[in-house]
Amino acid sequence: MLMFSEDKGKVKFNKPLYGMTGKYTLAEGISLPYFSSLLDIDRAINELRIAEQVPASLEAKWSLKELFQREIDEKRVRQDIVKGYLLDPKKLKFFNAITIVLMPKGADDKILDSFENDSTIPPPTIPWEGNDVEDGQWNHPNARIANFGGVQFISIGLSARLRWDENRVLAVAVDGQHRLSALRTFREDQEFGRSGSLRTHEQETKIPVLFVLLHPDAGFLNVSVQANYSIRRISRELFTDLNKNAKTVDKARELILDDKSINAQCVRTLLTESTTEDIPGLLPLSLVRWQDDFNRFDTSYYLNSLVHLNLLVSEILELKDKELRDPMDKKQVMGFIKSINDALGINGQEVKDGERPLTRYYLEDCCEDEEDPHTPFSRLPEHYLDSAVEGFIVNFRPWLLRLLLDFKPYQELLAYARQYNLIEGNFGKFQAQTSKHKNAILQQENTKDSEWNKREILIPQSAINSMKENQWAFKAIFQKAMIRLGRIIGFEVRSENKNLGNIDDFLNFLNGLYDKGILRVDASLPDHSYRLWTFIALNPGNEKIKVNRAVEDRIFSLLRLWYFGTRKIQIDTAAGEQILSNRKLLQFFAADKNRVHWPGCPEAYETLRKGFDVATLYRKDSNEITIEEKKELVRVRFSAVLAAGLPVLSQLQRGALHEQSSEYYNQDNES
Known part of the structure; x- marks a missing residue:
C-alpha cells in the first residue's frame, strides 16, 4: 500500500519498512550498509522493480542489459516458477531474499549517478501518519537519521526503518529478478485466476528483502572511488558479483535435490536414500561418488558415480529432448512426447496423470482446438513425473541394477565392502563427512588410536582401488x-x-x-x-x-x-x-x-x-x-x-x- 506525505503532488513516500541493519566491512576503507526487512507480498510486488519496469528510455540511455547482465526469461517465469512451482498445490513455497538497490532518478525518469538533495523538498515527518505511537518512537535522541535524495533511513543500534520517495527513487532488484517477476505474474496475469488480487491466505505471505544503501549518510564508504562513485556502476558490479559468486548447483547435487527432473528422480530409484545404508538390490550411496561433479569411478573406493549414473539413465531413456529445439513446434513436441511414452509407458500405455494420457494433456491444454500450440512444451509436466518414474522402475531398473550389482567385478567389490562392514561402519560414516569434519575426526581418533586412519580408512580404500586396476x-x-x-x-x-x-x-x-x-x-x-x-x-x-x-x-x-x-x-x-x-x-x-x-x-x-x-x-x-x-x-x-x-x-x-x-x-x- 503506497502512502503520500503531507507534500502531496511533489513526493510519494511509501509506508515505513522496519527491520535490521548491518554492513560488510571485509576490505579496508570499504563499508557497504544494508537493510533487511520483510515485505507483505503485495507491497513487494507494488514497490519493488525489475529491469523491465524501469522506463524504457533507461535501457536505451544506460544499457540495462549491461547494468543487469540479463533480461527476464519469460518462459522460465511462467512455466517453471509460476506453473511448475507457485501453482503446484503439493509444493512448499519459499524464496531466498531478493536484493534491492535504491537508485536515484531524475525528473525525466533517467537513472542518476548519485542522489541529489533538493532543499525545497522537506524530509517526511516522524511519525509517518498522525499519532502513530509505534512509529513515533523513531523520533528518539539516539536515532541516527539520514535523509538523502528521497530516501529516509533511521537506525537505532541494529534496528532500522526505511522509506523512499517513488517519484525520486527506484527500488531495483539486482538479484531475484525472476522471483519478483514471477510473483507479479502470479498475481496479475488473468490466466492464473487472481486478476490483480491475491487470495486471503496468499496475502499473509512475507517476502524477505535486502536493501543495499549506497550513500555516505547511510554509512556507505568506498575510498577507491571517493566522492565520484556512480550508483549505476556500483549496482552493475554488485549484480555481476552476486551472480558470479553464487555458484550454480553442480550436477551431483542437482541429481540429489531436483524433484522436477525425470533423470534425477530415476537415478535416485537406483540408490539407497542415505549413506551408511545397505539394502539388497540397490546401489549403496556410501560407495557411490556423490560428493562432486565427476563421472569417473575407476579409482578410490567408489562402486559408481552419481553423475555417471545420470549419463546412463539419459542414454537408456533415449528421450528426444535434445531434438526439441522449438517448444512451440508441434511436430517436435509430439516426437518428444512419443519418446517419453515409448520409454516410460508401461505395457504399451502412455504416461498418465490419473487417467489422462500425456498426449491428451498436450493437445487439450497446450494447443488451440488440438491444432496450433499456444503454450510451449519443453519438459515433462511435474504432475506426470510419478507415472514416468514408475515406468522407469518397471521397464529399466530391474535389468539395469542387475548389471550394476551382479557383474562379477562389482560383486567382488560389494562382497569385500560387506565383509569389512565398509558401507554401514566407520568407513562409510567417515566418507560421508565434509572435509573439515574428516580432519577433525582423524585428529580425534588418531589421538586415541594411532592406527585408526590406516586400519579403518586407508587399507580398505587401497584394497578396493587395487581391485579396479586395469579393469574395464x-x-x-x-x-x-x-x-x-x-x-x-x-x-x-x-x-x-x-x-x-x-x-x-x-x-x-x-x-x-x-x-x-x-x-x-x-x-x-x-x-x-x-x-x-x-x-x-x-x-x-x-x-x-x-x-x-x-x-x-x-x-x-x-x-x-x-x-x-x-x-x-x-x-x-x-x-x-x-x-x-x-x-x-x-x-x-x-x-x-x-x-x-x-x-x-x-x-x-x-x-x-x-x-x-x-x-x-x-x-x-x-x-x-x-x-x-x-x-x-x-x-x-x-x-x-x-x-x-x-x-x-x-x-x-x-x-x-x-x-x-x-x-x-x-x-x-x-x-
Missing part, C-alpha cells in the same frame, strides 16, 4: 557401452527375440570374459604386436585409453559381436549344427540379411572394421602396401579379436585365424 568394468566409457547393449537385451527386444537371450545370459557372458582376463585393459592378443584393446579403445602409440563417443561405439560394437557370436554358437550347438569359424562368423554378421534376428550387427561390424583400417596397423606407408594387403591385415586383426571373446572358437586350430580370405573379401564387398 570400472571405466565409465566401458560401463556405458555395456549398458547400451543391456538396453537392447533387457528392454528393446526383451523376450521377443530368443536369439538374444536375457539379462542372465548377458551377465553369464560378461562374467566369462572377466574370468578369462579379456576385460583387462592390458589384455594381450597372442601372436599380435598390439594388445587386444588397441585400435578399439587404446591409442596404438602410447596404449592410453581414448575417451570419446567413437571409442564408446567401438567398445559397444565389440561387445555386441562377442555376445551375439557366443549366442549363435550356443544356439547352433544345441541344434546340432556346425559351428561357424571366426571368418564365416564375421561374414554372417556383416550380411545385411541377418540383421532381422541379430539387430545392429552389420553396423557393429563396419564400425570395428573402420577402427582397424588405420595406417598404424599396416606399419608401412600407405603407398607401399596394396589394397588387398590392407584388407588382409584388417581381416587377420579382426578375426583374432573376435576369437578372443569366443571361447569355443579359440579352441579351433590356430591356422584358421590366418586362412586365405578371398571368400571373406567377396562377402565383405557384397555387404
Whole structure:
C-alpha cells in the first residue's frame, strides 16, 4: 500500500519498512550498509522493480542489459516458477531474499549517478501518519537519521526503518529478478485466476528483502572511488558479483535435490536414500561418488558415480529432448512426447496423470482446438513425473541394477565392502563427512588410536582401488557401452527375440570374459604386436585409453559381436549344427540379411572394421602396401579379436585365424 506525505503532488513516500541493519566491512576503507526487512507480498510486488519496469528510455540511455547482465526469461517465469512451482498445490513455497538497490532518478525518469538533495523538498515527518505511537518512537535522541535524495533511513543500534520517495527513487532488484517477476505474474496475469488480487491466505505471505544503501549518510564508504562513485556502476558490479559468486548447483547435487527432473528422480530409484545404508538390490550411496561433479569411478573406493549414473539413465531413456529445439513446434513436441511414452509407458500405455494420457494433456491444454500450440512444451509436466518414474522402475531398473550389482567385478567389490562392514561402519560414516569434519575426526581418533586412519580408512580404500586396476568394468566409457547393449537385451527386444537371450545370459557372458582376463585393459592378443584393446579403445602409440563417443561405439560394437557370436554358437550347438569359424562368423554378421534376428550387427561390424583400417596397423606407408594387403591385415586383426571373446572358437586350430580370405573379401564387398 503506497502512502503520500503531507507534500502531496511533489513526493510519494511509501509506508515505513522496519527491520535490521548491518554492513560488510571485509576490505579496508570499504563499508557497504544494508537493510533487511520483510515485505507483505503485495507491497513487494507494488514497490519493488525489475529491469523491465524501469522506463524504457533507461535501457536505451544506460544499457540495462549491461547494468543487469540479463533480461527476464519469460518462459522460465511462467512455466517453471509460476506453473511448475507457485501453482503446484503439493509444493512448499519459499524464496531466498531478493536484493534491492535504491537508485536515484531524475525528473525525466533517467537513472542518476548519485542522489541529489533538493532543499525545497522537506524530509517526511516522524511519525509517518498522525499519532502513530509505534512509529513515533523513531523520533528518539539516539536515532541516527539520514535523509538523502528521497530516501529516509533511521537506525537505532541494529534496528532500522526505511522509506523512499517513488517519484525520486527506484527500488531495483539486482538479484531475484525472476522471483519478483514471477510473483507479479502470479498475481496479475488473468490466466492464473487472481486478476490483480491475491487470495486471503496468499496475502499473509512475507517476502524477505535486502536493501543495499549506497550513500555516505547511510554509512556507505568506498575510498577507491571517493566522492565520484556512480550508483549505476556500483549496482552493475554488485549484480555481476552476486551472480558470479553464487555458484550454480553442480550436477551431483542437482541429481540429489531436483524433484522436477525425470533423470534425477530415476537415478535416485537406483540408490539407497542415505549413506551408511545397505539394502539388497540397490546401489549403496556410501560407495557411490556423490560428493562432486565427476563421472569417473575407476579409482578410490567408489562402486559408481552419481553423475555417471545420470549419463546412463539419459542414454537408456533415449528421450528426444535434445531434438526439441522449438517448444512451440508441434511436430517436435509430439516426437518428444512419443519418446517419453515409448520409454516410460508401461505395457504399451502412455504416461498418465490419473487417467489422462500425456498426449491428451498436450493437445487439450497446450494447443488451440488440438491444432496450433499456444503454450510451449519443453519438459515433462511435474504432475506426470510419478507415472514416468514408475515406468522407469518397471521397464529399466530391474535389468539395469542387475548389471550394476551382479557383474562379477562389482560383486567382488560389494562382497569385500560387506565383509569389512565398509558401507554401514566407520568407513562409510567417515566418507560421508565434509572435509573439515574428516580432519577433525582423524585428529580425534588418531589421538586415541594411532592406527585408526590406516586400519579403518586407508587399507580398505587401497584394497578396493587395487581391485579396479586395469579393469574395464570400472571405466565409465566401458560401463556405458555395456549398458547400451543391456538396453537392447533387457528392454528393446526383451523376450521377443530368443536369439538374444536375457539379462542372465548377458551377465553369464560378461562374467566369462572377466574370468578369462579379456576385460583387462592390458589384455594381450597372442601372436599380435598390439594388445587386444588397441585400435578399439587404446591409442596404438602410447596404449592410453581414448575417451570419446567413437571409442564408446567401438567398445559397444565389440561387445555386441562377442555376445551375439557366443549366442549363435550356443544356439547352433544345441541344434546340432556346425559351428561357424571366426571368418564365416564375421561374414554372417556383416550380411545385411541377418540383421532381422541379430539387430545392429552389420553396423557393429563396419564400425570395428573402420577402427582397424588405420595406417598404424599396416606399419608401412600407405603407398607401399596394396589394397588387398590392407584388407588382409584388417581381416587377420579382426578375426583374432573376435576369437578372443569366443571361447569355443579359440579352441579351433590356430591356422584358421590366418586362412586365405578371398571368400571373406567377396562377402565383405557384397555387404
